[in-house]
Amino acid sequence: MGNFPVITVDGPSGSGKGTICSLLARELGWNLLDSGALYRLVGLAARHHGVVLDDEDALVVLAAHLDVQFETSATQNEVTIILEGEEVTQTIRTEECGADASVIAAIGSVREALLERQRAFVSEPGLIADGRDMGTVVFPQAPLKVYLTASAEERANRRYNQLINKGVGASLQTILADIQVRDARDMNRAVAPLKPADDAITLDTTQLSIEAVLAAVLDQARHKGLR
Ligand SMILES: Nc1ncnc2c1ncn2[C@@H]1O[C@H](COP(=O)(O)OP(=O)(O)OP(=O)(O)O)[C@@H](O)[C@H]1O
Ligand SMILES: Nc1ccn([C@H]2C[C@H](O)[C@@H](COP(=O)(O)O)O2)c(=O)n1
Secondary structure, three states: OOOOEEEEEEEEOOOHHHHHHHHHHHOOOOOOEEEHHHHHHHHHHHHHHHHOOOHHHHHHHHHHHEEEEEEOOOOOOEEEEEOOOOOOOOOOOOHHHHHOOOOOEEEEEEHHHHHHHHHHHOOOOEEEEOOHHHHHHHOOOOOOOEEOOOHOOOOOHHHHHHHHHOOOOOOOHHHHHHHHHHHHHHHHHHOOOOOOOOOOOOEEEEOOHHHHHHHHHHHHHHHOOOO
């Protein structure tokens, strides 16, 4: 691991991690790791190769040899994801891919296979790491650890609005039920369960705007001498 600072941002689905991490990366001029994308990509690769989600050995092989490129635009505003030569940036964002990722992520050997790949994202001048176990497992030495949360109802509303804005039909009730299933799986698995690191600062974003969350995290970064 390079000797550059890492800010970890963990939390449940829809708590705003991706939004805040990309704003933080832009504001600080740091690199970005979207670790959830890696689990989503293993799921998509499994579908492409006809691997079922309980075939642990085959999933580990896919995770260890994942042929993926993250191409960042010059302005760092957009990341294009290429899996085995195919652009999959939007494909991996479906609820189906998220659910597959959550199932795969409960397998310890798959997590192990992705560990060094995640740590290799650390580079100058620093890394913003978005996920579920960034502060607890992948970057336990990070100088700033943030845990974002929000009520399941608020997170479901956010996801619903996101889908409606994309022109995708959605049911709020189904989204809320999916979020609750995903929370339970991510928080209760035996390996690297979703939880705040002991030294994380927790922000409940239920009633906070994106701007307020960003300002609070930047304030913590300043406090730690990271900007
Ligand atoms: N504080 C906030 N207030 C209102 N809406 C928000 C807030 N934070 C994020 N959002 C919106 O909620 C939606 C989900 O946010 P985002 O994708 O960042 O969550 P996430 O934690 O990364 O979810 P996942 O883990 O499933 O990828 C987005 O449409 C985003 O604009
Ligand atoms: N560090 C991580 C990142 C993600 N996961 C799992 C759990 C999530 O439900 C799923 C998809 O993540 P998202 O893209 O929605 O952030 O991947 C994990 O276990 N550990």
